[in-house]
Amino acid sequence: xxxxxxxxxxxTESATPEPSQPRPETWMPEGVTVAQRYRGLAGAVVLVxxxxxxxxxxxxAVACLGCTYIAARHKDRPGSDFLTQQRAAELANTHAGTxxxxxxxxxxxPDEQTARDIIRRHLHNxxxxxxxxxxxxxxxxxxRLVLQRTTSWIETELLAVAxxxxxxxxxxxxxxxxxxxxxxxxxxxx
Ligand SMILES: [Zn+2]
Numbered sequence: 001x002x003x004x005x006x007x008x009x010x011x012t013e014s015a016t017p018e019p020s021q022p023r024p025e026t027w028m029p030e031g032v033t034v035a036q037r038y039r040g041l042a043g044a045v046v047l048v049x050x051x052x053x054x055x056x057x058x059x060x061a062v063a064c065l066g067c068t069y070i071a072a073r074h075k076d077r078p079g080s081d082f083l084t085q086q087r088a089a090e091l092a093n094t095h096a097g098t099x100x101x102x103x104x105x106x107x108x109x110p111d112e113q114t115a116r117d118i119i120r121r122h123l124h125n126x127x128x129x130x131x132x133x134x135x136x137x138x139x140x141x142x143x144r145l146v147l148q149r150t151t152s153w154i155e156t157e158l159l160a161v162a163x164x165x166x167x168x169x170x171x172x173x174x175x176x177x178x179x180x181x182x183x184x185x186x187x188x189x190x
Contacts, residue, residue: 024065024103029148036089038096040066044103046092048085051137051144053151060088061141066101072141082138109148118147119157123168127187135169135182158182 024045028034036048044066050058059082061072071091074081083091110118122143126135135158137151147154159180162171167188171180 022106024106027065027106029145030109031148031150031153032144035060035085036092038092040064040096040099040101042066042100042102044099044101046096046099047145048088048092049144050085051141051151058085059083059138059141060085061144062088062092062095063142063145064095064099064101065106066103067099069095069099070142072138107146107148110146115147115149115153116157118143119154120161123161123184126184127168129184129186132183132185135184137179155179 025037027045031052032049033052034047034049038046038048040046044064046062046064046066046069048060048062050060059072061070061083063070071088072083074083074087119140122140123135126133126139137154140147140154149157158169159171162169162182168185170183170185173179174181
């Protein structure tokens with residue numbers, strides 16, 4: 001009786017993976033604190049989030065789980081351009097009011113090597129500036145939904161880079177409070 005067999009098979013198959021599958025409405029990836037959620041016109045969720053410990057102020061970011069929209073800086077205010085929760089919420093609300101993207105699958109948590117590569121790629125791209133510049137943990141806000149690691153994991157990884165490649169990154173303990181201050185060095189000019 002092939003019919004009965006396939007029906008039983010299908011039921012068991014769909015019953016197993018669903019309960020553990022995270023949903024955009026409740027998704028809280030490791031290292032990230034979601035403060036607010038908005039829903040776009042076709043159902044994609046727009047997140048307003050910060051990180052588990054920002055060390056140096058609470059800065060927010062906005063990311064759409066339907067399209068590629070992501071914002072972690074205040075474009076109209078150079079100098080003091082970090083997003084407060086209120087400003088991030090305004091951006092999220094505006095985006096949700098115009099975004100027609102469908103929900104897309106949530107990113108899987110990457111393995112350790114892939115997470116390291118994400119950080120190293122970010123450092124590589126950020127080295128294109130001309131001068132030494134501070135590297136803030138909040139610079140990695142846009143990557144946090146993909147990274148899915150705690151702030152302390154990221155800081156440990158940055159310390160490892162500083163140890164291995166002092167020409168790329170240097171670290172020193174903060175004068176006050178916990179953690180380290182990182183300085184990123186540009187590519188050598190030939
Ligand atoms: Zn969108």
